[in-house]
Amino acid sequence: MGEALKYILDNYQGTRYGSFKNHEMGNHLRNVIKNMIAEEAELDENRFFIVGSVGQGQWTEIPWISIFIRDITTTATTGYYVVYLFKADMGGVYIPEPRLDLF
Numbered sequence: 001m002g003e004a005l006k007y008i009l010d011n012y013q014g015t016r017y018g019s020f021k022n023h024e025m026g027n028h029l030r031n032v033i034k035n036m037i038a039e040e041a042e043l044d045e046n047r048f049f050i051v052g053s054v055g056q057g058q059w060t061e062i063p064w065i066s067i068f069i070r071d072i073t074t075t076a077t078t079g080y081y082v083v084y085l086f087k088a089d090m091g092g093v094y095i096p097e098p099r100l101d102l103f
Contacts, residue, residue, distance in 0.1 A: 009090045016059040026054045
């Protein structure tokens with residue numbers, strides 16, 4: 001998993017200036033890492049789903065990968081979920097702490 005995340009950290013900045021459609025970086029984030037998380041965490045696909053994003057139609061500054069609980073959350077705009085956020089400068093990736101003021 002560490003090598004898969006490092007691939008993004010090492011290559012995303014240069015990728016952002018190239019073609020978006022069908023790019024390997026999008027596949028890596030949306031499929032390769034998604035499958036690694038599901039397998040390593042042994043997530044039940046009936047209960048969880050994983051989404052990775054490099055943008056919609058154009059490269060985003062901050063790519064992300066989220067783990068959603070199907071019964072609670074279906075999008076990254078509402079609900080509760082785990083998210084891996086990459087720093088804009090690709091200096092690291094982190095999982096933000098929950099915001100307690102939301103509860």
